[in-house]
Amino acid sequence: MKLSQLEPGQAGVIKEFTDLEMSVKLMEMGCLPGESIVVERLAPLGDPMAITVSGYQLSLRMREASTIILQ
Amino acid sequence: MNGDLKVALIGNPNSGKSTLFNVLTGLNQKIGNFPGVTVDKKTGYSKLPDQRSAQIIDFPGTYSLYPKSKDELIVVEALAHKKSPVHPDLIVFVADASNLKRNLLLYTQVADLKIPIIIALNMMDLAKRSGIEISVDALSKKLGVPVVPISARKQEGIEQLKEAISYAGKIPLQNDCIEVEALAPELVQKIRSELQVDLPYVALQLAHQHESLSFLDPHESDRVEEIEQEFSFHSQKVQAAETIARYHFINEVLFDTVKIKTGAKQESHSNQIDKILTHKVFGFLIFFAILFFIFQSIFSWSEYPMSLIEQLFVWMGNTAHQFLPAGVLTDLLVDGILAGLSGVLVFIPQIAILFAFLSILEDTGYMSRVTFMFDKIMRKVGLSGKSIIPMIGGFACAVPSIMSTRNIENWKDRMITIMVTPLIACSARLPIYTLLISLVVPANKVWGFISLQGLALMAMYVLSIVSAIVVAWVMKHILKARERGYFIMELPVYRMPRWNNVLLTMYEKVKTFVLQAGKVIIAVSVVLWVLASYGPPGRFERIEKQYQSTEYIQKYTSHELDQLTASAKLENSFAGVLGKSIEPVIKPLGFDWKIGIALVTSFAAREVFVGTMATLYSVDGDDSDMTSVRAKMQNIRNAETGELVFTPAVAFSLMIFYAFAMQCMSTVATVFRETKHWKWPTIQFVYMSGLAYLFSLLVYHLLK
Numbered sequence: 172m173k174l175s176q177l178e179p180g181q182a183g184v185i186k187e188f189t190d191l192e193m194s195v196k197l198m199e200m201g202c203l204p205g206e207s208i209v210v211e212r213l214a215p216l217g218d219p220m221a222i223t224v225s226g227y228q229l230s231l232r233m234r235e236a237s238t239i240i241l242q
Numbered sequence: 243m244n245g246d247l248k249v250a251l252i253g254n255p256n257s258g259k260s261t262l263f264n265v266l267t268g269l270n271q272k273i274g275n276f277p278g279v280t281v282d283k284k285t286g287y288s289k290l291p292d293q294r295s296a297q298i299i300d301f302p303g304t305y306s307l308y309p310k311s312k313d314e315l316i317v318v319e320a321l322a323h324k325k326s327p328v329h330p331d332l333i334v335f336v337a338d339a340s341n342l343k344r345n346l347l348l349y350t351q352v353a354d355l356k357i358p359i360i361i362a363l364n365m366m367d368l369a370k371r372s373g374i375e376i377s378v379d380a381l382s383k384k385l386g387v388p389v390v391p392i393s394a395r396k397q398e399g400i401e402q403l404k405e406a407i408s409y410a411g412k413i414p415l416q417n418d419c420i421e422v423e424a425l426a427p428e429l430v431q432k433i434r435s436e437l438q439v440d441l442p443y444v445a446l447q448l449a450h451q452h453e454s455l456s457f458l459d460p461h462e463s464d465r466v467e468e469i470e471q472e473f474s475f476h477s478q479k480v481q482a483a484e485t486i487a488r489y490h491f492i493n494e495v496l497f498d499t500v501k502i503k504t505g506a507k508q509e510s511h512s513n514q515i516d517k518i519l520t521h522k523v524f525g526f527l528i529f530f531a532i533l534f535f536i537f538q539s540i541f542s543w544s545e546y547p548m549s550l551i552e553q554l555f556v557w558m559g560n561t562a563h564q565f566l567p568a569g570v571l572t573d574l575l576v577d578g579i580l581a582g583l584s585g586v587l588v589f590i591p592q593i594a595i596l597f598a599f600l601s602i603l604e605d606t607g608y609m610s611r612v613t614f615m616f617d618k619i620m621r622k623v624g625l626s627g628k629s630i631i632p633m634i635g636g637f638a639c640a641v642p643s644i645m646s647t648r649n650i651e652n653w654k655d656r657m658i659t660i661m662v663t664p665l666i667a668c669s670a671r672l673p674i675y676t677l678l679i680s681l682v683v684p685a686n687k688v689w690g691f692i693s694l695q696g697l698a699l700m701a702m703y704v705l706s707i708v709s710a711i712v713v714a715w716v717m718k719h720i721l722k723a724r725e726r727g728y729f730i731m732e733l734p735v736y737r738m739p740r741w742n743n744v745l746l747t748m749y750e751k752v753k754t755f756v757l758q759a760g761k762v763i764i765a766v767s768v769v770l771w772v773l774a775s776y777g778p779p780g781r782f783e784r785i786e787k788q789y790q791s792t793e794y795i796q797k798y799t800s801h802e803l804d805q806l807t808a809s810a811k812l813e814n815s816f817a818g819v820l821g822k823s824i825e826p827v828i829k830p831l832g833f834d835w836k837i838g839i840a841l842v843t844s845f846a847a848r849e850v851f852v853g854t855m856a857t858l859y860s861v862d863g864d865d866s867d868m869t870s871v872r873a874k875m876q877n878i879r880n881a882e883t884g885e886l887v888f889t890p891a892v893a894f895s896l897m898i899f900y901a902f903a904m905q906c907m908s909t910v911a912t913v914f915r916e917t918k919h920w921k922w923p924t925i926q927f928v929y930m931s932g933l934a935y936l937f938s939l940l941v942y943h944l945l946k
Binding site: 192195198199201211218227229230231235 | 305306308340341343344347478481486489502512513516517520521522525526610614615617618619728729730731732734735
């Protein structure tokens with residue numbers, strides 16, 4: 172399952188990434204394999220999304236969220 | 243003053259680094275550039291308890307040593323290169339205690355560059371409130387460096403931090419964070435021996451970033467490239483492995499030094515605010531309400547100081563004329579330099595107010611929510627969520643707005659934003675629009691309440707938005723992206739704005755504007771003054787003779803004569819000659835040579851148009867008195883054909899021209915400063931002038 176498929180309020184744990192370049196940037200921001208993610212909300216127009224990860228809030232576009240595979 | 247000790251402030255964005263910088267240095271700071279690049283470098287001095295003085299350098303905030311923008315590259319360039327003029331003796335690493343894990347990633351990278359380092363653990367109060375307990379001594383022992391808990395906003399722990407700075411030795415004490423060699427053993431070994439690099443992590447950084455680091459010469463960079471190919475080094479894979487290794491280390495460090503109680507209060511507090519501020523309906527409503535308030539303030543609050551500045555310069559001009567001997571030098575001083583200076587300084591209130599609001603929105607964390615809400619719409623036309631703020635600011639003035647595009651990391655997004663912002667109807671266009679609309683649009687009301695004139699003005703504003711969006715969309719397809727666009731952005735928790743920070747931002751932006759754009763504007767004003775006050779030899783003498791002849795003296799009062807002389811002189815000046823010589827070009831747009839003169843004189847600043855019209859038609863009173871200009875212009879007829887000059891076709895054609903044309907030297911100068919290349923202002927000038935001509939032509943012929 173991809174992160175982009177989660178609804179607001181749902182949670183998941185990061186398993187792996189489908190895009191190497193994006194994964195480097197995401198990991199720098201604390202999105203690591205094994206880290207749990209909560210989808211807090213979507214932007215009013217449905218994209219991007221806001222998640223809580225590593226104790227803070229991060230926003231990312233759906234396209235970027237779709238490169239994160241959850242356990 | 244050079245300081246006994248060079249201290250670099252390094253940390254994540256939103257870690258409170260700038261607040262700490264302000265607290266450490268007070269107002270004792272200055273902004274310059276980092277060597278060779280255009281990134282703002284803030285330096286200041288701080289007195290240490292042992293009476294030594296420390297030079298504090300504020301580096302751009304970054305999440306990692308692998309830069310996402312040009313600003314961030316400076317961090318690795320300064321820290322990895324020992325001979326860099328900004329290479330520090332000591333690093334104060336500012337870490338957000340409420341978000342330690344992600345903050346420590348950059349710490350472990352910086353620590354491996356083996357420069358003496360101290361951790362300033364900021365926002366301890368915030369961490370405590372969200373149930374995070376940090377054992378400072380254990381953390382310090384595990385990392386091998388001094389850790390000083392502080393709260394920069396409340397100015398707590400600052401003395402202890404200064405003490406730690408003064409005690410810091412010259413030898414780095416930090417423990418190794420990861421085994422760098424293990425990531426690419428042979429490659430690191432070979433780079434170290436061939437390029438004489440001591441540190442394994444510097445060698446690895448060279449491998450990753452040799453193409454962008456300015457301190458490597460081309461020969462060295464090529465050699466690194468060869469070594470990479472020899473060992474088939476895959477930069478992104480190694481970087482991913484490094485990041486994972488570093489987080490392993492961090493997890494081990496944090497495992498028994500940080501305790502998190504569940505039910506974090508601060509976070510949910512911020513979440514609740516977000517539920518309203520980024521709500522589907524209220525989110526947009528609140529945003530537009532804030533916007534409305536900002537515009538009202540920019541117009542109403544700046545009105546008084548602006549007229550004060552203008553009056554001051556009028557007074558200075560009059561005084562100068564009174565006390566200085568009449569002559570060319572006095573005229574140059576008053577009508578060239580003082581007028582130019584007034585044109586620069588009059589923008590200060592608007593710039594100050596706009597930046598005060600922007601800095602409050604940024605400081606509270608609201609700005610990143612605006613970006614979050616608008617990203618999807620903006621992306622469709624080739625912009626990013628971060629473009630919304632500069633474009634809205636464009637309604638006030640393009641100059642500060644273009645200055646505020648700096649926080650757009652993506653190069654293409656930023657360039658497009660800079661290119662289209664001057665299309666937005668700025669406040670300098672307002673006097674032109676109101677004058678021309680009142681000339682040709684009847685003051686009737688439709689259905690009793692919709693004013694036709696108001697409707698026409700609104701149409702001009704809507705046109706500006708539409709044109710900006712269309713041009714952005716076109717540029718999206720022309721400009722080549724330098725990097726893949728992405729939008730991974732921290733949403734910081736809501737906080738109260740720091741008022742002294744707001745004041746400092748205002749002061750800095752105003753200073754930058756006056757010093758940078760001011761030079762160009764004054765230079766151009768002086769040139770325009772020369773063009774408008776001198777003419778081909780002999781012409782001015784003839785005019786003076788003509789109007790001093792008895793025939794005129796009997797017919798007119800001396801005041802009227804002065805006006806007639808001024809008008810005739812302008813007509814025969816170089817600007818007038820220029821206006822006449824461009825007449826064939828502008829005739830298809832419906833403009834005569836007098837409008838041509840106004841186009842020439844308002845080349846540096848649009849608002850000059852009204853003033854020039856006043857001079858040209860010898861109107862009594864000062865430039866800002868629009869009713870008299872309007873009355874005069876309404877009845878002007880073409881000397882040859884006897885037709886009215888300002889027909890609706892001409893007036894609308896002229897408005898369209900001003901809507902598109904880049905008649906603003908301050909903007910050109912700012913775009914040059916922000917892009918550091920004449921290419922961009924040139925392209926902008928050409929495309930905007932082209933559109934102006936094309937659409938004026940179209941409108942004139944449709945309405946004629």
